[in-house]
Amino acid sequence: AEAEKQAKEAQQQAEKEAKLAAETEAKKKTEAEKQAREAQQQAEKEAKLAAETEAKKKAKEAKQAKEAQQQAEKEAKLAARAEARKKAEEAKQAREAQLQAEKEAKLAAQEKAKEVKKAARSLKEIEKTCQQLRAGKIDTEKAIRKLSDISEKIAR
Known part of the structure; x- marks a missing residue:
């Protein structure tokens, strides 16, 4: 009876220890599952943050590239x-220079024409004076005075 009692107590003690061990094992398993879940959530959170950061970086780079292109187009x-x-300014200056040259050429031509007319008039006066002298209508002294006057006109 004593042995039976001891055996029963030993069995109860073994069952108690087995139950305690099972509870401890269950707690460890639950804790491990909880840590695994938390680690997975942390990893997902970090991955999401890294993806957002990368997306922001790419968006910023794209914006900078677009701005650089717009700036280049603006400068172009x-x-x-x-x-x-x-x-346009060079063309305007060329036109003005051409007009000025034409104006100067016209003035020079007019001046030349005046000189030619003046010379022709002077020649006619000289011829007339010579004819009058030959015809005896004027004397030599008067002819010399007239020719001297004509010479002064030409000099002016």
């Missing part, structure tokens, strides 16, 4: 406008 337009203005 400005340069083209400046070049067009420069060419």
Whole structure:
């Protein structure tokens, strides 16, 4: 009876220890599952954050590239406008220079024509004076005075 009692107590003790061990094992398993879940959630959170950061970085780079392109286009337009203005100004100056040259050429031609007319008139006066002298209508002294006057006119 004593042995039976001890055996029963030993069995109860073994069952108690087995139950305790099972509970401890269950707690460990639950804790391990909880840690695994938390680790997975943390990994997902970090992956999401990394993806968002990468997306922001790419968006910023794309925006900068677009701005750089717009700036380059703006500068190209400005340069083209400046070049067009420069060419227009050069063309205007060339036209003005041509008009000025034509004006000066016309004035020079008019001046030359005046000189030719003046020379022709002077020649006619000289011929007339010579004819009058030959015909005896004027004397030599008067002819010399007239020719001297004509010479002064030519000099002016």
